Amino acid sequence: MISIIIPLYNKGKYIEGCLLSILDQSYTDYEVIVVDDGSTDNSLEVVRELKKKDPRIKIYTNAHGGVSTARNTGLENANGEYITFVDADDTLVDNYLERLLGFKDADLVVSGLIEESNERNRINAKTGEIRRLNFSEFMFNYQNFPIFSIVCTKLYKSNIILKNNIRFRDRQYGEDTFFVMNYVSHCENIVVIDYFGYVNQILEQTLSRKYIQNMWEVVEPIPSELNNVFDLRHGKEWQYLYIRSIKLSLLNNRNRTEIFREECNEIAANDDFKYLSLLKSKRVSDLIIVILFKMKLHSFLQLLYKRIYR
Incomplete structure (x- = not known):
């Protein structure tokens, strides 16, 4: 049954x-x-x-x-x-x-x-x-x-x-x-x-389409906990999950300039941020995220997300 x-x-x-x-x-x-x-x-x-x-x-x-x-x-x-x-x-x-x-x-x-x-x-x-x-x-x-x-x-x-x-x-x-x-x-x-x-x-009312306050605080524990539980050792699997969480945060705040920049700064200050590497990413969108964050081009990131997700 x-x-x-x-x-x-x-x-x-x-x-x-x-x-x-x-x-x-x-x-x-x-x-x-x-x-x-x-x-x-x-x-x-x-x-x-x-x-x-x-x-x-x-x-x-x-x-x-x-x-x-x-x-x-x-x-x-x-x-x-x-x-x-x-x-x-x-x-x-x-x-x-x-x-x-x-x-x-x-x-x-x-x-x-x-x-x-x-x-x-x-x-x-x-x-x-x-x-x-x-x-x-x-x-x-x-x-x-x-x-x-x-x-x-x-x-x-x-x-x-x-x-x-x-x-x-x-x-x-x-x-x-x-x-x-x-x-x-x-x-x-x-x-x-x-x-x-x-x-x-x-x-339209599904959670994935709602605005969530402090989105980075909500999604950041996902890659962090899974990294520990499954011993991902901050490898390519962890980076995929980590960048996915970053994308969710950026998408959530793309129309709120001040909050977008605050969350970008919070992401960059995260303890795990230093493990991001171009060598671990295969997807073009992931590479773009890593490059723009490393160059601190947060305003360009926001423009990019606002243009893609109107």
């Missing part, structure tokens, strides 16, 4: 479509664990109505504590041999579960991701080739890291999660990355499949 965990907070407009896509799956041996995180809209009422029609839907309610707490509640109540996570505003292609279960020998199965935006009329598919990977190949694939580091699009084994007490951290940003990397560090066989079965709805 598969336990499908859905954290829910004020997604009354989308949760019905999400659940209907699950109830329409070709594989039927699953439970749907919906954890309401203190919604103030009609989200819970929508789920309760669907539960009347299908007992595989189970509802748990929390006081508002964030997505990590909600997902952990789901893990604590899961009964399946396998675990997968779905966000309340996303949907699944009708044979998604069946395709993931086609690789039962794997410790982790990763599906491709389709991004949809009605406002932009955009469909973007990521990954799409069958590969068997080890830990380093999986987590530090430069092209596909954005999908590898999110918790959805994957089928996990419950026994690995339970045996190693893997849980979500209560973070404002990056909770997915820590969970996935912790899990993958206990895997021997990871399979990425040539299939796009998870549909991610791009919404």
Whole structure:
């Protein structure tokens, strides 16, 4: 059986479509664990109505504590041999579960991701080739890291999660990355499949599109902690994560000149900044970041980001 965990907070407009896509799956041996995180809209009422029609839907309610707490509640109540996570505003292609279960020998199965935006009329598919990977190949694939580091699009084994007490951290940003990397560090066989079965709805109110105060303080611990936990020794894998955090900070503050410069100075003063090296970067965008920071051309960096991300 598969336990499908859905954290829910004020997604009354989308949760019905999400659940209907699950109830329409070709594989039927699953439970749907919906954890309401203190919604103030009609989200819970929508789920309760669907539960009347299908007992595989189970509802748990929390006081508002964030997505990590909600997902952990789901893990604590899961009964399946396998675990997968779905966000309340996303949907699944009708044979998604069946395709993931086609690789039962794997410790982790990763599906491709389709991004949809009605406002932009955009469909973007990521990954799409069958590969068997080890830990380093999986987590530090430069092209596909954005999908590898999110918790959805994957089928996990419950026994690995339970045996190693893997849980979500209560973070404002990056909770997915820590969970996935912790899990993958206990895997021997990871399979990425040539299939796009998870549909991610791009919404304007998603966290990645919100302005976050003190963004560098929020994202800097990600490469720092992962460097220590996985003994990356400030190598090329660490630098990729570190520059990714820098990019998130720059993007977040590109329209706030004073704050942008303050965060650039804070980044340059960071203890790990001295480990940045041109020799560790393969991507042109990463090389540009390193060069401009080394030359202290922070104003040019801001102009560049404002032009690229209008």
